[in-house]
Amino acid sequence: MPRDYEILMAFRQAVKRDALGRYTISTADFVRELERLNWHYTLRAANKWIEMHTTTFRDISTREGEERVFQLFNPNG
Numbered sequence: 001m002p003r004d005y006e007i008l009m010a011f012r013q014a015v016k017r018d019a020l021g022r023y024t025i026s027t028a029d030f031v032r033e034l035e036r037l038n039w040h041y042t043l044r045a046a047n048k049w050i051e052m053h054t055t056t057f058r059d060i061s062t063r064e065g066e067e068r069v070f071q072l073f074n075p076n077g
Contacts, residue, residue: 006037007049023072025057043067
């Protein structure tokens with residue numbers, strides 16, 4: 001039986017607050033939290049899940065590759 005609610009729970013647990021007060025999530029942290037719940041995602045699959053299931057996070061990565069960082073933002077201004 002699918003446990004899709006655990007993916008959202010892992011996402012929420014992986015969100016961190018940085019030194020500037022912004023809420024961010026790295027793909028590596030998200031995958032690590034998924035592993036704790038026995039979900040086996042690649043970095044690419046985790047990026048795709050974040051892009052498809054969240055509308056208030058944007059990519060703020062400074063490097064190329066699959067290990068990305070997303071930041072919470074307000075789409076209304």
